[in-house]
Amino acid sequence: MRVVSLVPSLTEAVAESAPGVLVGATDWCSHPADLDVVRVGGTKNPDVERILRLAPDLVIANEEENREPDLTALREAGLEVLVTEVRDLPQAFRELDRVVGACGVRGRPRWLDEAEEAWLDPPRPSTRLRAAVPIWRRPWMVLGRDTFAGDMLTRMGIDNAYAAHAERYPRVPIDELCAADLDLVVLPDEPYRFTRDDGPEAFPVTVPVALVSGRHLTWYGPSLAEAPRLLSAALRAAVR
Structure with a gap:
């Protein structure tokens, strides 16, 4: 499996869940700090030709962070593009499950369970x-x-x-x-x-x-x- 991520947070999620599948990421993908992949430009201006040369099985994107013309160009070149939408926490967990599954991860990553548990009762001030x-x-x-x-x-x-x-x-x-x-x-x-x-x-x-x-x-x-x-x-x- 070869994956290019155009979303920094999803880059971190895939690197943690499926080590070795990432072959490309944006210049803004800063975690994990030792990520060793081809850099493909920014989230708003990815180098489409460079991505195509990497021959990924999947490109991961987000409807807010990435531009539709770039994603359309990738699709028209024959690449599979998974586009996430994240507007709240429950949707984030659903999309993360979908992303790691699409990257070939079997079973749910431990960090995802830990994240959901951490948000069951987060700390709050005494008054809103x-x-x-x-x-x-x-x-x-x-x-x-x-x-x-x-x-x-x-x-x-x-x-x-x-x-x-x-x-x-x-x-x-x-x-x-x-x-x-x-x-x-x-x-x-x-x-x-x-x-x-x-x-x-x-x-x-x-x-x-x-x-x-x-x-x-x-x-x-x-x-x-x-x-x-x-x-x-x-x-x-x-x-x-």
């Missing part, structure tokens, strides 16, 4: 908190409706202030963000790499800011097993 979750700046963009990361936070007692927005990733002026009635601002380190020196200074000192791992907030794969504990620790440290 209302938060904004910026994912980009210049322009500022936040999590809106119907997102995987938003569902993760909801299960941890954090209500997304923009969950009812018409858009999934709305642009919101910084003055509007600063004026919102928020208990917390959550800043992940991807896709925009928010740091202590780039992001928190834009918000009022009265609003706590939690810097969190983007991998643990937005990836669906082995990182899900430790995500509740690590995200909870970062959120507690911000609001204590």
